[in-house]
Amino acid sequence: MKSLQLILYFKFLEILRQIKDNLFTLFFLGPIILWFVYMLAVPYIDALAVGSYPILSTNSLQLLATILVFLFLLSSLSDVVAEIYPIQSPDSYLDALPIATNWRFFSLLIIRITRTIPLLVVIGLLNFLVAKIANKPSQTLSLILFILLPIALQLAALQILLVIFATHFKQIYFTRILLVFFAISLITYLFPTFGWCLGLPFIGIRELLILIYNNLSGNSNGLSSIDSVISLIMFIFLASLALIGYQKWAIADREAVEQILAKKRYFSDLIGRNFVFAKIFGLRLGAHLLRDLILTFRFFSAAVYLSFAFAIIFEISLLAIVRNTDYPMDIVSQAVTALATFSLAALAPALVKHQLPFLWLERSLPVSGQDMSMCKLIYACLISLPIPIISFLLSLALKPLALNEESFLLFQLMLVWLTVSSLVGILSFEIASRPLLAILFIAIGSLAIAVLVIQVWWIWFILYPYLMDKLLVRGRERARILIIGLEGDND
């Protein structure tokens, strides 16, 4: 018990110091950006037309919520693996200390719960806001908060259980877990009752997500307190299973994780193709780009999965919107292109954050701020290049156009893609140590310009050269500041 208290005490001390180190971002910069987002969004909130959304069938809603939960589970997978099997983190030191397995497990569980709560608070507040806009007083904040804790408990236990079992049965690979998730999603859609049972391990969060949509669509179905009770029961069940698994397998499976980390990787052949990049972009830029692409294709973080998932969702929404509404197709496809391009290009700031601990390499090599900023700019463009092409092909499949209209649409899509991707790329060194905040900030900038370009395409020729001229200098200087070590790498 004393070990547990000590681990938690010192962990929270660390967290407090982390907060202290980021006071400016958390309490000044963050709120300012959120305030700007709010001010920008206010005119549109009234136009949300809450209640006019179609009421989806139960199985469609279940499927949607299930997919969102799976995306969350996937996005947190690496973090949970590192928490349970610490190999390169300070927690690895705990392995050599006389700490009983049970206490170690409980410390893991409590820490995971505290890391899950902020996300649930955000979802809960969102739910509250939507309910308020929809004038649904029954969905009060207290009701939502009441259910948040059981959900956080359940979700944390599920995350740990998933990692322990997937590791033990040698399935701790994103692709394999993705396949399992895909199978469950399919069952959920085809056999809703069975799918509901399969979804019991994450029932709380699923119902909370469904509630948000129900509030939006004006559906009177709400959150029942029975969900909260089931969440609690599931938490006890999942946590007990996870504890048994941890007691039995933790030591042996730690090695399995170590071996997976040491395994030979795909895409090593790319290194041999460096000459192609070098020829196109020059030696230094080529080497940087190649590294970034290899890291991306090796899924340097769960953000890669999320980015691709969102890009696919946006592209699919193109089909749905064009088929089911009367909106002009060229506007819809450009808007979808802007959003999907942003999803993929947003990997650039995520990559910058990922690379911060390894900046010593850039510092010890003849690398300039110009090289680094240009690399991220080209990376953002390259990684999102398929988007305008896919949007174009989908648009053609939906509504055949005359040749001149097709060419013009492709031209407009390319303008939107270039605008969004290059702006995201060049701004990726802004707030380098806080990628989420950076992405929010970059989203406002790049998508606002994209909206202008979509509405008045020729404005691109005035706006883009001017903006890029200024931003290239800024990007270069931001990168230079990182290289000389004034910001970021200590966070």
Place this chain on the structure above:
Amino acid sequence: MIKLESVVKRYDKLVALNEVNLTIGKEIFALLGANGAGKSTMLKLILGIIEPDEGKILVANQEVKYSLVETRQKIGYLPENLVLYERLTGKEFLQFVAGVKGLGREANLEIEQALKDFDLKAKQDLLIRQYSFGMKKRIGLIAAMLGNPEILILDEPLNGLDVETITTLRKRIQVLHQEGKTIIFSSHIMDFVERMASRVVILSQGKIVVDGTVKELREKANLSSDHFEEVFFHFASKKQNIA
């Protein structure tokens, strides 16, 4: 007393330790070998951080697998790749380790003294992220020695240490040895091994190729050179092992 009985450890197809039988008593025991010879694996096995695929490991007549907490209570360990909590101060980290080891208030005196001995007193309240590599290593050494454990396991303890700290460490190890403790260390610094070790074991490709005192190893190698490095190369080289 530490006993390894027919211990086999594999990583996929690689055999890291192959049928190792070894008994370690109250001595200064040096574990040598080239990179990948199985030194760190053996040390982690003794601590129960990893489990053997075959065989048994006993610490004080108790099988490690079934007495993890008791075993670790007896052992102080300095890992090769030491990663510390960057946002704790050096002193806080040591207090944390002392707490987990179940040491009472008297540990504070021990920490104070150790911080003085290892020249960290002035830096004790700085966050660990402000420490140099050598300072972190010193914190790791103090943490390993906290509570005066029966067994001290040091994996590559000299990496990153300055001459002064090496001297302090050497004196500490000698004192602990006189107190009847078991000290096990791995190192590539042959001068340190030669001066400190009362027994040396050289591993190669997961097997013990030689076991004895420095003097015995010299005699077995029967080389004209005085350098202990030559003795090490003689036993540790793969060619020798295959032959």
